[in-house]
Amino acid sequence: MMDEPKIVAYACTYxxxxxxxxxxxxxxxxxxNVNIIRVLCSGRVSPELILRTLREGADGVLVLGCHYGDCHxxxxxxxxxxxxxxxxxxxEYAGIDPERLRLEWVSASEGERFAKxxxxxxxxxxxxxxxxxxxx
Amino acid sequence: MTRxxxxxxxxxxxxxxxxxxxxxxxxxxxxxxHLFCDSGELDELAVSPKYPxxxxxxxxxxxxxEAQLAIVCRGCEERGLIEMAKRNQVNLxxxxxxxxxxxxxxxxxxxxxxxxxxxxxxxxxxxxxxPVVDKLADELRQKDVSExxxxxxxxxxxxxxxxxxxxxxxxxxxxxxxxxxxxxxxxGEVPPAYPTFHLIRAMHTVGxxxxxxxxxxxxxxxxxxxxxxxxxxxxxxxxxGYEPGADLEEQPPLVLPAEVES
Numbered sequence: 001m002m003d004e005p006k007i008v009a010y011a012c013t014y015x016x017x018x019x020x021x022x023x024x025x026x027x028x029x030x031x032x033n034v035n036i037i038r039v040l041c042s043g044r045v046s047p048e049l050i051l052r053t054l055r056e057g058a059d060g061v062l063v064l065g066c067h068y069g070d071c072h073x074x075x076x077x078x079x080x081x082x083x084x085x086x087x088x089x090x091x092e093y094a095g096i097d098p099e100r101l102r103l104e105w106v107s108a109s110e111g112e113r114f115a116k117x118x119x120x121x122x123x124x125x126x127x128x129x130x131x132x133x134x135x136x
Numbered sequence: 137m138t139r140x141x142x143x144x145x146x147x148x149x150x151x152x153x154x155x156x157x158x159x160x161x162x163x164x165x166x167x168x169x170h171l172f173c174d175s176g177e178l179d180e181l182a183v184s185p186k187y188p189x190x191x192x193x194x195x196x197x198x199x200x201x202e203a204q205l206a207i208v209c210r211g212c213e214e215r216g217l218i219e220m221a222k223r224n225q226v227n228l229x230x231x232x233x234x235x236x237x238x239x240x241x242x243x244x245x246x247x248x249x250x251x252x253x254x255x256x257x258x259x260x261x262x263x264x265x266x267p268v269v270d271k272l273a274d275e276l277r278q279k280d281v282s283e284x285x286x287x288x289x290x291x292x293x294x295x296x297x298x299x300x301x302x303x304x305x306x307x308x309x310x311x312x313x314x315x316x317x318x319x320x321x322x323x324g325e326v327p328p329a330y331p332t333f334h335l336i337r338a339m340h341t342v343g344x345x346x347x348x349x350x351x352x353x354x355x356x357x358x359x360x361x362x363x364x365x366x367x368x369x370x371x372x373x374x375x376x377g378y379e380p381g382a383d384l385e386e387q388p389p390l391v392l393p394a395e396v397e398s
Contacts, residue, residue: 047335047336047339048314048319048320048332048336048339051320051331051332051335051336051339052319052320052332054331055329055330055331055332068394068396069396075393078393078394078396079390079393079394081394082376082389082390082394083339083390085375086339086342086368086371086372086375086390087335087339089368089371089372089375090335090338090339090342090368091331091335092281092284093276093284093364093367093368093371094284094285094288094331094334094335094338094364095281095282095283095284095285095286095287095288095289096281096285096331097281134285135330
């Protein structure tokens, strides 16, 4: 039996969540493995949150924020960009595949892009061993 | 103890200008940090083992912000002071720094990449030892992700969650620590769940960790934390060009917005 990957997507409330919403209202089919959690800003997604998500058994974490210059809080996504990049390196050195964590920018008008990112990411995660088995 | 006498000579004259000199003292066989205020006490001056004096300086300055002090600093302690000064934890204007270079043996033991001070002051005592390459770090770089996982899993499974690494760290000065919050680290669970506890700490050392090895020295399980942080430091250097403790002006990368090409 194939394990279905569990994916948690943190989507910012100003760009990416409406983007996901647009994908829904436009009837674009995207991977059902993703669980979207709305956050006020992608800058709110702390490394602690990402690590706990992985530890609780999520196979992949997707952080979605506004494009540069569009952040409602001006530089929230700048911080995320740096943090996620650093955390990916840390995960790599600690023995967790950095591909499990991905950061993407999705604007409110990019429903199709949202669906594409989610589908691609699900396929990437499908190639990896389930996190629960890794941590067991 | 060939460096003890030169160190004593270097700091003796300072006692007239400063209110106290922060260094190590050996009494009844034990070495502990001490604020030397009187030249008579200098008979008990000690050089080693190494102890993170900047952390002690921070506590003294918090109580006595006006005091003029001096501190004996090794290479790592100097880097630590610089990072703490950037975060307003110590006031360098009221401190005279006396540099102490580590011996080759000490550098070897710490796998230290820069075992001497050179930014605030040059070493007053001791000769600059050669930088040491962390062989374990090189070994881990060669491994693939699943081998690294095995390695760290074995190491972290020995953790007894004593918080020694955090308590000993001169850079850990937050009044409230994420590692004590039940939301991120479950209470009463030993060893702490991987990867939260250790990687949260690793993440929080980014841009701060100066590789002083206090975490590793204090760890009763002997987890080679210095190596993990050294690997991360190397990555941060490559990504942002930032070296903790190398310079007083440059701001840590994670507090600044990203540079975006428009």
